[in-house]
Protein backbone atom coordinates (compact mmCIF):
# COMPACT_ATOMS: atom_id res chain seq x y z
CA UNK A 1 0.00 0.00 0.00
CA UNK A 2 1.40 3.43 -0.88
CA UNK A 3 0.55 6.35 1.27
CA UNK A 4 1.76 9.83 2.01
CA UNK A 5 1.52 9.14 5.71
CA UNK A 6 5.09 7.81 5.59
CA UNK A 7 6.31 11.35 4.84
CA UNK A 8 9.05 12.59 7.14
CA UNK A 9 8.48 16.21 6.05
CA UNK A 10 5.24 18.00 6.59
CA UNK A 11 3.48 18.09 3.21
CA UNK A 12 1.51 21.12 4.36
CA UNK A 13 4.78 23.12 4.37
CA UNK A 14 6.14 21.63 1.21
CA UNK A 15 3.61 19.90 -1.02
CA UNK A 16 6.31 18.19 -3.06
CA UNK A 17 8.08 16.66 -0.10
CA UNK A 18 5.65 13.81 0.07
CA UNK A 19 6.22 13.03 -3.57
CA UNK A 20 9.96 12.86 -2.95
CA UNK A 21 9.49 10.35 -0.16
CA UNK A 22 7.12 8.40 -2.37
CA UNK A 23 9.60 8.38 -5.26
CA UNK A 24 12.29 7.04 -2.92
CA UNK A 25 10.03 4.29 -1.76
CA UNK A 26 9.15 3.37 -5.31
CA UNK A 27 12.74 3.63 -6.45
CA UNK A 28 11.91 5.63 -9.56
CA UNK A 29 11.18 9.17 -10.65
CA UNK A 30 8.03 10.91 -9.56
CA UNK A 31 7.17 11.51 -13.18
CA UNK A 32 6.86 7.79 -13.74
CA UNK A 33 4.52 7.52 -10.76
CA UNK A 34 2.38 10.53 -11.66
CA UNK A 35 2.65 10.76 -15.42
CA UNK A 36 0.17 13.64 -15.68
CA UNK A 37 1.73 17.03 -14.93
CA UNK A 38 4.52 16.44 -12.42
CA UNK A 39 7.31 15.68 -14.87
CA UNK A 40 9.14 18.81 -13.70
CA UNK A 41 9.41 17.35 -10.23
CA UNK A 42 11.38 14.39 -11.46
CA UNK A 43 13.82 13.14 -8.83
CA UNK A 44 15.75 10.09 -9.96
CA UNK A 45 16.39 7.29 -7.52
CA UNK A 46 19.84 7.49 -5.91
CA UNK A 47 21.23 3.99 -6.03
CA UNK A 48 23.83 4.80 -3.35
CA UNK A 49 21.15 5.36 -0.79
CA UNK A 50 20.39 2.13 1.02
CA UNK A 51 16.65 1.61 1.05
CA UNK A 52 15.51 -1.61 2.55
CA UNK A 53 11.87 -0.95 1.64
CA UNK A 54 12.52 -0.54 -2.07
CA UNK A 55 11.21 -3.33 -4.28
CA UNK A 56 13.69 -5.46 -6.22
CA UNK A 57 14.93 -3.98 -9.49
CA UNK A 58 14.61 -5.91 -12.70
CA UNK A 59 18.19 -5.50 -14.09
CA UNK A 60 16.99 -5.56 -17.70
CA UNK A 61 14.50 -2.73 -17.44
CA UNK A 62 15.53 -0.96 -14.20
CA UNK A 63 11.79 -1.02 -13.35
CA UNK A 64 10.81 -2.56 -10.01
CA UNK A 65 9.45 -6.08 -10.27
CA UNK A 66 5.72 -5.41 -10.00
CA UNK A 67 3.89 -6.79 -7.03
CA UNK A 68 0.86 -8.86 -7.98
CA UNK A 69 -2.09 -6.51 -8.41
CA UNK A 70 -4.31 -6.77 -5.38
CA UNK A 71 -8.03 -7.38 -5.99
CA UNK A 72 -9.95 -6.24 -2.94
CA UNK A 73 -13.46 -7.63 -2.52
CA UNK A 74 -16.27 -5.73 -0.88
CA UNK A 75 -16.74 -6.65 2.76
CA UNK A 76 -20.12 -8.18 1.90
CA UNK A 77 -18.32 -10.77 -0.21
CA UNK A 78 -15.81 -11.43 2.57
CA UNK A 79 -18.76 -12.24 4.84
CA UNK A 80 -19.69 -15.23 2.65
CA UNK A 81 -18.26 -18.60 3.76
CA UNK A 82 -16.71 -21.03 1.27
CA UNK A 83 -19.40 -22.78 -0.76
CA UNK A 84 -20.36 -25.77 1.38
CA UNK A 85 -21.18 -28.09 -1.49
CA UNK A 86 -17.94 -27.28 -3.33
CA UNK A 87 -16.07 -30.39 -2.14
CA UNK A 88 -18.93 -32.70 -3.05
CA UNK A 89 -19.46 -31.06 -6.45
CA UNK A 90 -15.76 -31.19 -7.20
CA UNK A 91 -15.47 -34.86 -6.33
CA UNK A 92 -18.65 -35.62 -8.33
CA UNK A 93 -17.18 -33.82 -11.35
CA UNK A 94 -13.85 -35.69 -11.09
CA UNK A 95 -15.60 -39.04 -10.81
CA UNK A 96 -17.81 -38.39 -13.81
CA UNK A 97 -14.80 -37.28 -15.84
CA UNK A 98 -13.14 -40.55 -14.90
CA UNK A 99 -16.16 -42.37 -16.32
CA UNK A 100 -17.84 -43.40 -13.03
CA UNK A 101 -21.62 -43.68 -13.07
CA UNK A 102 -22.51 -41.51 -10.08
CA UNK A 103 -26.16 -41.47 -8.96
CA UNK A 104 -26.80 -37.81 -8.15
CA UNK A 105 -29.26 -37.17 -5.33
CA UNK A 106 -27.61 -33.83 -4.55
CA UNK A 107 -29.37 -30.92 -6.18
CA UNK A 108 -33.12 -30.46 -6.54
CA UNK A 109 -32.68 -29.97 -10.27
CA UNK A 110 -35.68 -31.54 -12.08
CA UNK A 111 -34.60 -34.07 -14.70
CA UNK A 112 -38.00 -34.46 -16.40
CA UNK A 113 -39.02 -32.10 -19.23
CA UNK A 114 -41.81 -29.49 -19.17
CA UNK A 115 -45.13 -30.31 -20.82
CA UNK A 116 -44.65 -30.58 -24.64
CA UNK A 117 -47.21 -27.79 -25.26
CA UNK A 118 -45.01 -25.39 -23.29
CA UNK A 119 -41.91 -26.28 -25.30
CA UNK A 120 -43.89 -25.88 -28.53
CA UNK A 121 -45.16 -22.45 -27.43
CA UNK A 122 -41.60 -21.39 -26.61
CA UNK A 123 -40.46 -22.44 -30.09
CA UNK A 124 -43.35 -20.57 -31.75
CA UNK A 125 -42.80 -17.45 -29.68
CA UNK A 126 -39.06 -17.54 -30.32
CA UNK A 127 -39.77 -17.63 -34.05
CA UNK A 128 -41.72 -14.36 -33.79
CA UNK A 129 -39.34 -11.43 -34.46
CA UNK A 130 -41.35 -9.14 -32.22
CA UNK A 131 -40.33 -11.11 -29.11
CA UNK A 132 -36.60 -10.42 -29.17
CA UNK A 133 -36.32 -6.95 -27.73
CA UNK A 134 -36.07 -5.95 -24.08
CA UNK A 135 -39.19 -6.89 -22.18
CA UNK A 136 -40.85 -5.25 -19.18
CA UNK A 137 -38.79 -5.66 -16.02
CA UNK A 138 -41.87 -6.64 -13.97
CA UNK A 139 -43.20 -9.12 -16.57
CA UNK A 140 -45.74 -8.78 -19.39
CA UNK A 141 -49.24 -8.07 -18.13
CA UNK A 142 -50.80 -11.28 -19.51
CA UNK A 143 -48.32 -13.33 -17.50
CA UNK A 144 -49.04 -11.39 -14.32
CA UNK A 145 -52.77 -11.84 -14.98
CA UNK A 146 -52.25 -15.59 -15.34
CA UNK A 147 -50.45 -15.72 -12.00
CA UNK A 148 -53.33 -13.83 -10.38
CA UNK A 149 -55.82 -16.31 -11.96
CA UNK A 150 -53.90 -19.27 -10.60
CA UNK A 151 -53.88 -17.73 -7.10
CA UNK A 152 -57.63 -17.27 -7.26
CA UNK A 153 -58.28 -20.74 -8.69
CA UNK A 154 -56.01 -22.57 -6.29
CA UNK A 155 -56.10 -20.57 -3.05
CA UNK A 156 -59.08 -18.20 -3.34
CA UNK A 157 -56.64 -15.25 -3.16
CA UNK A 158 -57.49 -12.12 -5.15
CA UNK A 159 -54.49 -10.21 -6.51
CA UNK A 160 -54.25 -7.04 -8.58
CA UNK A 161 -51.94 -8.14 -11.42
CA UNK A 162 -50.73 -4.57 -11.95
CA UNK A 163 -49.66 -3.82 -8.38
CA UNK A 164 -49.52 -7.10 -6.52
CA UNK A 165 -47.71 -9.46 -8.91
CA UNK A 166 -44.22 -9.27 -10.36
CA UNK A 167 -42.27 -11.67 -12.57
CA UNK A 168 -38.67 -12.46 -11.53
CA UNK A 169 -35.74 -14.18 -13.20
CA UNK A 170 -36.38 -17.24 -11.03
CA UNK A 171 -37.64 -16.81 -7.47
CA UNK A 172 -34.09 -16.77 -6.10
CA UNK A 173 -33.31 -13.58 -8.02
CA UNK A 174 -36.52 -11.99 -6.77
CA UNK A 175 -35.87 -13.09 -3.21
CA UNK A 176 -32.30 -11.74 -3.15
CA UNK A 177 -33.35 -8.40 -4.59
CA UNK A 178 -36.24 -8.20 -2.14
CA UNK A 179 -33.67 -8.58 0.66
CA UNK A 180 -31.71 -5.73 -0.92
CA UNK A 181 -34.87 -3.64 -1.09
CA UNK A 182 -35.82 -4.22 2.55
CA UNK A 183 -32.64 -4.85 4.54
CA UNK A 184 -29.57 -2.83 5.39
CA UNK A 185 -26.94 -2.41 8.11
CA UNK A 186 -28.45 -2.92 11.56
CA UNK A 187 -31.55 -4.75 10.25
CA UNK A 188 -32.25 -8.32 11.33
CA UNK A 189 -34.17 -11.10 9.61
CA UNK A 190 -35.44 -14.27 11.26
CA UNK A 191 -34.91 -17.30 9.04
CA UNK A 192 -35.58 -21.04 9.40
CA UNK A 193 -32.81 -23.38 10.61
CA UNK A 194 -31.56 -25.41 8.82
CA UNK A 195 -31.69 -22.92 5.98
CA UNK A 196 -31.72 -22.91 2.19
CA UNK A 197 -28.51 -20.92 1.61
CA UNK A 198 -30.06 -17.86 -0.06
CA UNK A 199 -32.36 -17.34 2.95
CA UNK A 200 -29.22 -16.67 5.00
CA UNK A 201 -26.94 -15.11 2.41
CA UNK A 202 -29.53 -12.96 0.64
CA UNK A 203 -29.78 -11.11 3.96
CA UNK A 204 -26.01 -11.11 4.56
CA UNK A 205 -25.39 -9.71 1.06
CA UNK A 206 -27.85 -6.94 1.85
CA UNK A 207 -25.68 -6.17 4.93
CA UNK A 208 -28.34 -7.41 7.33
CA UNK A 209 -28.07 -9.79 10.30
CA UNK A 210 -29.73 -13.13 10.74
CA UNK A 211 -31.35 -15.04 13.61
CA UNK A 212 -31.94 -18.68 12.61
CA UNK A 213 -34.71 -20.55 14.46
CA UNK A 214 -35.27 -24.31 14.45
CA UNK A 215 -37.96 -25.18 11.92
CA UNK A 216 -38.68 -28.79 12.90
CA UNK A 217 -41.71 -28.01 15.12
CA UNK A 218 -43.84 -25.23 13.63
CA UNK A 219 -45.53 -24.34 16.94
CA UNK A 220 -42.19 -23.92 18.69
CA UNK A 221 -40.90 -21.97 15.72
CA UNK A 222 -43.67 -19.41 16.20
CA UNK A 223 -43.09 -19.27 19.95
CA UNK A 224 -39.42 -18.60 19.27
CA UNK A 225 -40.31 -15.86 16.76
CA UNK A 226 -42.40 -14.15 19.45
CA UNK A 227 -39.66 -14.64 22.06
CA UNK A 228 -37.03 -13.15 19.74
CA UNK A 229 -39.23 -10.12 19.05
CA UNK A 230 -39.85 -9.62 22.78
CA UNK A 231 -36.14 -9.75 23.65
CA UNK A 232 -34.34 -8.16 20.75
CA UNK A 233 -33.81 -4.46 20.16
CA UNK A 234 -34.37 -3.25 17.56
CA UNK A 235 -36.92 -5.96 16.81
CA UNK A 236 -36.41 -8.07 13.65
CA UNK A 237 -37.50 -6.30 10.50
CA UNK A 238 -38.30 -9.33 8.36
CA UNK A 239 -39.46 -12.92 8.93
CA UNK A 240 -38.47 -15.34 6.20
CA UNK A 241 -40.44 -18.58 6.06
CA UNK A 242 -40.39 -21.46 3.62
CA UNK A 243 -43.01 -24.23 3.57
CA UNK A 244 -42.77 -26.93 2.26
CA UNK A 245 -39.33 -26.43 3.69
CA UNK A 246 -36.06 -27.08 1.93
CA UNK A 247 -34.09 -28.99 3.19
CA UNK A 248 -36.13 -30.54 6.04
CA UNK A 249 -39.44 -31.03 4.14
CA UNK A 250 -41.35 -29.60 7.16
CA UNK A 251 -44.87 -28.54 6.23
CA UNK A 252 -47.60 -26.46 7.88
CA UNK A 253 -51.37 -26.06 7.85
CA UNK A 254 -53.19 -22.77 7.01
CA UNK A 255 -53.50 -21.79 10.71
CA UNK A 256 -49.74 -21.39 10.86
CA UNK A 257 -49.91 -18.39 8.53
CA UNK A 258 -52.85 -16.87 10.42
CA UNK A 259 -50.56 -16.77 13.46
CA UNK A 260 -47.65 -15.41 11.36
CA UNK A 261 -49.83 -12.48 10.27
CA UNK A 262 -50.94 -11.86 13.86
CA UNK A 263 -47.32 -11.78 15.08
CA UNK A 264 -46.22 -9.61 12.15
CA UNK A 265 -48.84 -7.02 13.04
CA UNK A 266 -48.04 -7.22 16.75
CA UNK A 267 -44.26 -6.84 16.38
CA UNK A 268 -44.14 -4.87 13.15
CA UNK A 269 -42.04 -7.23 11.01
CA UNK A 270 -42.56 -7.88 7.29
CA UNK A 271 -42.96 -11.43 5.99
CA UNK A 272 -41.39 -13.14 2.98
CA UNK A 273 -42.74 -16.62 2.26
CA UNK A 274 -40.67 -18.74 -0.13
CA UNK A 275 -43.31 -21.06 -1.65
CA UNK A 276 -40.98 -22.81 -4.13
CA UNK A 277 -42.55 -26.24 -3.55
CA UNK A 278 -46.17 -25.07 -3.81
CA UNK A 279 -46.85 -27.52 -6.66
CA UNK A 280 -45.09 -30.65 -5.38
CA UNK A 281 -47.17 -32.42 -2.74
CA UNK A 282 -48.17 -35.99 -1.88
CA UNK A 283 -50.92 -38.11 -0.32
CA UNK A 284 -53.61 -35.44 -0.85
CA UNK A 285 -51.74 -32.76 1.11
CA UNK A 286 -52.19 -29.22 -0.27
CA UNK A 287 -49.45 -26.77 0.76
CA UNK A 288 -51.19 -23.61 1.98
CA UNK A 289 -50.41 -20.19 0.56
CA UNK A 290 -49.35 -17.53 3.05
CA UNK A 291 -51.42 -15.04 1.05
CA UNK A 292 -54.61 -16.94 1.89
CA UNK A 293 -54.29 -15.93 5.56
CA UNK A 294 -56.51 -12.91 6.35
CA UNK A 295 -54.43 -9.72 6.32
CA UNK A 296 -51.37 -11.39 4.77
CA UNK A 297 -51.15 -8.81 1.99
CA UNK A 298 -50.82 -6.08 4.64
CA UNK A 299 -47.57 -7.54 5.92
CA UNK A 300 -45.81 -9.58 3.29
CA UNK A 301 -45.19 -11.27 0.00
CA UNK A 302 -44.88 -14.80 -1.34
CA UNK A 303 -42.44 -16.12 -3.95
CA UNK A 304 -43.46 -18.92 -6.32
CA UNK A 305 -41.55 -20.53 -9.17
CA UNK A 306 -41.95 -22.51 -12.39
CA UNK A 307 -38.71 -24.37 -11.59
CA UNK A 308 -40.04 -27.26 -9.55
CA UNK A 309 -43.62 -28.34 -10.31
CA UNK A 310 -43.41 -27.29 -13.98
CA UNK A 311 -39.91 -28.72 -14.63
CA UNK A 312 -38.73 -25.35 -15.93
CA UNK A 313 -35.74 -24.73 -13.63
CA UNK A 314 -33.40 -23.61 -16.43
CA UNK A 315 -35.98 -21.18 -17.81
CA UNK A 316 -35.63 -18.90 -14.74
CA UNK A 317 -39.24 -17.94 -14.15
CA UNK A 318 -40.49 -16.97 -10.70
CA UNK A 319 -43.04 -14.60 -9.21
CA UNK A 320 -43.48 -12.33 -6.26
CA UNK A 321 -47.06 -11.68 -5.12
CA UNK A 322 -48.68 -9.83 -2.24
CA UNK A 323 -47.99 -6.49 -0.57
CA UNK A 324 -47.92 -3.78 -3.25
CA UNK A 325 -45.44 -1.54 -1.41
CA UNK A 326 -42.92 -4.36 -1.02
CA UNK A 327 -43.41 -5.28 -4.66
CA UNK A 328 -42.89 -1.66 -5.69
CA UNK A 329 -39.60 -1.62 -3.73
CA UNK A 330 -38.52 -4.85 -5.44
CA UNK A 331 -39.45 -3.31 -8.80
CA UNK A 332 -37.30 -0.28 -8.04
CA UNK A 333 -34.23 -2.44 -7.37
CA UNK A 334 -34.91 -4.70 -10.35
CA UNK A 335 -35.45 -1.71 -12.59
CA UNK A 336 -31.78 -0.83 -12.12
CA UNK A 337 -30.49 -4.39 -12.45
CA UNK A 338 -32.42 -6.13 -15.22
CA UNK A 339 -34.48 -5.65 -18.36
CA UNK A 340 -36.94 -8.45 -17.75
CA UNK A 341 -37.20 -11.98 -19.01
CA UNK A 342 -37.02 -13.14 -22.66
CA UNK A 343 -40.57 -12.54 -23.87
CA UNK A 344 -40.89 -15.95 -25.55
CA UNK A 345 -40.31 -17.56 -22.15
CA UNK A 346 -42.99 -15.37 -20.59
CA UNK A 347 -45.47 -16.32 -23.32
CA UNK A 348 -44.73 -20.04 -22.92
CA UNK A 349 -45.06 -19.65 -19.13
CA UNK A 350 -48.60 -18.34 -19.63
CA UNK A 351 -49.45 -21.59 -21.42
CA UNK A 352 -47.82 -23.60 -18.64
CA UNK A 353 -49.79 -21.83 -15.91
CA UNK A 354 -53.08 -21.92 -17.82
CA UNK A 355 -53.09 -25.33 -19.50
CA UNK A 356 -50.79 -27.80 -17.77
CA UNK A 357 -52.27 -28.41 -14.32
CA UNK A 358 -52.64 -32.11 -15.17
CA UNK A 359 -48.94 -32.41 -16.03
CA UNK A 360 -47.99 -30.69 -12.76
CA UNK A 361 -50.19 -33.13 -10.82
CA UNK A 362 -48.66 -36.06 -12.74
CA UNK A 363 -45.17 -34.86 -11.86
CA UNK A 364 -46.11 -34.81 -8.17
CA UNK A 365 -47.27 -38.42 -8.46
CA UNK A 366 -43.91 -39.32 -10.00
CA UNK A 367 -42.09 -37.72 -7.06
CA UNK A 368 -44.44 -39.47 -4.64
CA UNK A 369 -43.59 -42.90 -6.10
CA UNK A 370 -39.88 -42.07 -5.97
CA UNK A 371 -40.29 -40.94 -2.38
CA UNK A 372 -41.90 -44.28 -1.51
CA UNK A 373 -39.08 -46.21 -3.16
CA UNK A 374 -36.37 -44.19 -1.44
CA UNK A 375 -37.96 -44.16 2.01
CA UNK A 376 -38.80 -47.89 1.92
CA UNK A 377 -35.31 -48.81 0.74
CA UNK A 378 -33.60 -46.65 3.38
CA UNK A 379 -35.82 -48.08 6.12
CA UNK A 380 -34.83 -51.55 5.00
CA UNK A 381 -31.24 -50.50 5.64
CA UNK A 382 -32.29 -49.49 9.16
CA UNK A 383 -32.36 -45.70 8.59
CA UNK A 384 -34.86 -43.49 10.43
CA UNK A 385 -36.75 -41.48 7.81
CA UNK A 386 -40.06 -39.68 7.87
CA UNK A 387 -41.76 -39.73 4.45
CA UNK A 388 -42.10 -36.10 3.32
CA UNK A 389 -45.59 -34.80 2.50
CA UNK A 390 -44.27 -32.37 -0.09
CA UNK A 391 -41.17 -31.04 -1.83
CA UNK A 392 -38.46 -32.82 -3.75
CA UNK A 393 -36.34 -34.22 -0.94
CA UNK A 394 -36.00 -36.88 1.71
CA UNK A 395 -34.32 -35.52 4.85
CA UNK A 396 -32.68 -38.53 6.44
CA UNK A 397 -30.88 -38.85 9.75
CA UNK A 398 -27.48 -40.49 9.44
CA UNK A 399 -27.62 -43.85 11.22
CA UNK A 400 -25.39 -44.90 14.10
CA UNK A 401 -22.57 -45.66 14.52
CA UNK A 402 -21.62 -43.25 11.72
CA UNK A 403 -23.61 -40.30 13.07
CA UNK A 404 -21.61 -40.03 16.25
CA UNK A 405 -18.27 -40.98 14.78
CA UNK A 406 -17.91 -38.80 11.71
CA UNK A 407 -19.00 -35.38 10.47
CA UNK A 408 -21.86 -35.10 8.02
CA UNK A 409 -19.63 -33.73 5.26
CA UNK A 410 -17.19 -36.64 5.62
CA UNK A 411 -20.07 -39.10 5.62
CA UNK A 412 -21.45 -37.61 2.40
CA UNK A 413 -17.98 -37.76 0.83
CA UNK A 414 -17.69 -41.41 1.87
CA UNK A 415 -20.97 -42.24 0.10
CA UNK A 416 -19.72 -40.47 -2.98
CA UNK A 417 -16.19 -41.85 -3.04
CA UNK A 418 -16.98 -45.43 -2.01
CA UNK A 419 -20.61 -45.78 -3.07
CA UNK A 420 -20.84 -43.53 -6.16
CA UNK A 421 -23.89 -41.78 -4.68
CA UNK A 422 -23.95 -37.98 -4.34
CA UNK A 423 -26.11 -36.49 -1.57
CA UNK A 424 -26.22 -33.08 0.12
CA UNK A 425 -24.71 -33.08 3.62
CA UNK A 426 -27.10 -31.42 6.07
CA UNK A 427 -24.28 -29.24 7.40
CA UNK A 428 -24.38 -27.38 4.06
CA UNK A 429 -27.64 -25.88 5.37
CA UNK A 430 -26.09 -24.66 8.62
CA UNK A 431 -25.28 -26.21 11.98
CA UNK A 432 -28.90 -27.34 12.48
CA UNK A 433 -28.48 -29.72 9.54
CA UNK A 434 -25.56 -31.59 11.10
CA UNK A 435 -26.34 -35.31 11.38
CA UNK A 436 -28.71 -35.30 8.37
CA UNK A 437 -28.50 -35.85 4.63
CA UNK A 438 -30.76 -34.37 1.98
CA UNK A 439 -31.55 -36.74 -0.88
CA UNK A 440 -33.39 -35.39 -3.89
CA UNK A 441 -36.03 -37.26 -5.88
CA UNK A 442 -34.77 -36.34 -9.34
CA UNK A 443 -33.41 -39.79 -10.28
CA UNK A 444 -35.85 -42.51 -11.44
CA UNK A 445 -37.07 -45.34 -9.21
CA UNK A 446 -34.62 -47.92 -10.52
CA UNK A 447 -31.68 -45.57 -9.95
CA UNK A 448 -32.97 -44.74 -6.46
CA UNK A 449 -33.09 -48.46 -5.56
CA UNK A 450 -29.61 -48.86 -6.98
CA UNK A 451 -28.39 -45.84 -4.98
CA UNK A 452 -29.57 -47.35 -1.71
CA UNK A 453 -27.98 -50.71 -2.58
CA UNK A 454 -24.68 -48.92 -3.18
CA UNK A 455 -25.04 -46.98 0.08
CA UNK A 456 -25.74 -50.27 1.89
CA UNK A 457 -22.57 -51.82 0.48
CA UNK A 458 -20.29 -49.00 1.52
CA UNK A 459 -21.80 -48.99 5.04
CA UNK A 460 -21.49 -52.73 5.64
CA UNK A 461 -21.15 -53.68 9.34
CA UNK A 462 -17.56 -54.82 8.77
CA UNK A 463 -16.55 -51.26 7.86
CA UNK A 464 -18.58 -49.58 10.63
CA UNK A 465 -16.65 -47.44 13.10
CA UNK A 466 -16.31 -49.12 16.50
CA UNK A 467 -16.04 -46.05 18.71
CA UNK A 468 -19.80 -45.56 19.10
Ligand SMILES: Cc1ncc(COP(=O)(O)O)c(C=O)c1O
Nearest residue numbers: 170171172196246276305307318
Ligand atom coordinates in the same frame (compact mmCIF):
# COMPACT_ATOMS: atom_id res chain seq x y z
C1 LIG B 1 -36.61 -23.21 -1.08
C2 LIG B 1 -36.18 -22.78 -2.43
N1 LIG B 1 -36.39 -21.52 -2.81
C3 LIG B 1 -36.01 -21.09 -4.02
C4 LIG B 1 -35.38 -21.92 -4.91
C5 LIG B 1 -34.92 -21.37 -6.22
O1 LIG B 1 -35.94 -21.38 -7.13
P1 LIG B 1 -35.80 -20.66 -8.55
O2 LIG B 1 -35.33 -21.69 -9.50
O3 LIG B 1 -37.17 -20.14 -8.83
O4 LIG B 1 -34.82 -19.53 -8.41
C6 LIG B 1 -35.13 -23.24 -4.57
C7 LIG B 1 -34.39 -24.11 -5.49
O5 LIG B 1 -33.84 -25.13 -5.17
C8 LIG B 1 -35.54 -23.68 -3.30
O6 LIG B 1 -35.32 -24.93 -2.90
